[in-house]
Amino acid sequence: MHGEGTPLDGAVSTYLGHLAVERGLAANTLSSYRRDLRRYTAALAARGRTDLADVDEGDVRAFLRGLREGDADHPPLSAGSAGRAVVAVRGLHRFAVREGLAAADPAAAVRPPAPPRRLPKAISLDAVERLLDAVPAESGGTPGDVARGLRDRALLELLYGAGVRISEAVGLDVDDLDAAEGFARIRGKGGKQRIVPVGGYARRALDAYLVRARPELARPGRGGAALFLNARGGRLSRQGAWMALRAAAGRAGLDDVSPHTLRHSFATHLLDGGADVRVVQELLGHASVTTTQVYTLVTVQVLREVYGTSHPRARG
Template sequence: MTSRTAAMRAALPVPLAEPLEGWLDHLRAERDLSEHTVRAYAGDVVSLLDHLVRRGGSRVTDLDLPALRSWLALGRTRGDGRSTTARRAASARSFTAHLRRTGQTPDDVGLRLASPRPHHTLPDVLTADQARAVAEAPRPVAEDASPAEVAVGLRDALVVDLLYASGVRVGELVGLDLDDVDHGRRLLRVLGKGRKERSVPFGVPAERALRRWLDAGRPALARGDSGPALLLGVRGRRIDPREVRRVVHAATSAVPGAPDLGPHGLRHTAATHVLEGGADLRSVQELLGHASLATTQIYTHVTVERLRAVHASAHPRA
């Protein structure tokens, strides 16, 4: 939360501040949203309530549809894009629904709040050959490298292999513990958004990279306080997501012609390749841990666009 948002939140009158805090507690305790998501929701609704105060409102019963619409319109004049406007509208609707459900307002004024559909830009993905090159690229180690430096090379190879093999999110990857790996069935037990657990398969190359890391890599970095974390940083603690992003960017940018992707780009790539290989959309939804099939459907657009590009370059009458 920015300092400006924090100042607006602190300045809210009590009849607005208390319903806001109650809603945020609901998001944490009942909907089990991550703190990052709660902060994003809070920023949107603090802005809304500040706008309400500037219009002369002082309590949640003063919140009406014209106030909601003028708040969104103000954001558009300040440069909010379609995606931001859609997110802010969703935050407002969640807040007004909670107010009605808890009896703080007689009606849910957000029910009729329309918002633009966000533009879904197609993500960059690697081709199958590029993905193979990224995963199999040698990671040179100096002859006089220390055991820790050798271990980091094994870890980095595993990071890239597992992200592409499984399509997990970076947060899910860094959260893996040793006992989250089922070696016999080659499955990862992943704790996803909303603390929803799912099992994600990975392939033989990733299993080989995992074995090398566990046999010769992790022991060189592990310390007394390493705990059960599967992936470790150079100081022996659980690896930081920023380090994972650095590793993936370095690996993808080293392959000629490949887009410079981060961990989410490997997730997009994995989903696209699985779908192109014949998997049905429901299976891809389960693999990625998407709550809604609509989120997964972007990958059908990715594969169609790739097919169109191939057709345009290869068909003599394209």
């Protein structure tokens, strides 16, 4: 530790001992705390601070700024890595106040930097169609193979066509579908129910599955009212649905596609087509429109990219 023997070093050593013995932190976590606090004590020493009681909020904020900007010995840290270091510093100061090593906590008002907002991943309509066409719904093979293909096509059409979560899709019962009206009753998070329209492609795929495939998969005493059945006649699991999607994505040559990718694509394509964000909120079952508005950032980003690559004076 920089400046071995100072009150600051002693406080850090005591804090690390507390984390190891009383909190029982794992060795890797302790190593991260030790590394982050070593950098903190070095930064404080450079500002003439050798005792936690002398540290003020400006010192802590300067340390955070240095983490993000980097210096001759350290590259700039991401928001996540800088945030981890700030968490260690905040813990040290809280401990110091609790143990009487300092009268005030200068880090209390210093928040870890927020990580950049990760935009939902969506794929193009062309990629969606490639994915859906990669499901061998009408291929040869045994009746069981054909039935599973029809099931998988209906499942993926529903995931994209209605924007439902994978847990919502596999949780559907046959009676949750109103084929005549083209709606499905979805049980979402927190037991909340919503009604979503089922588009023409998904309806046709579901009709084919219900008429030609589900009777083939059904077994007496298994599955009950479940809409999607596995090969043994029970309710299709989330893992089984994942495997169906992964297999189709592999055949379509698409990487990193998940059930949520189809949900993201559903929302993004609706907004690209002019749908109101509050309508999309209802379709997705979001409790707050703020959650849905993340998708508007995706469409704005696409507009910016198209403009930047297409307009002759965009890069002047």
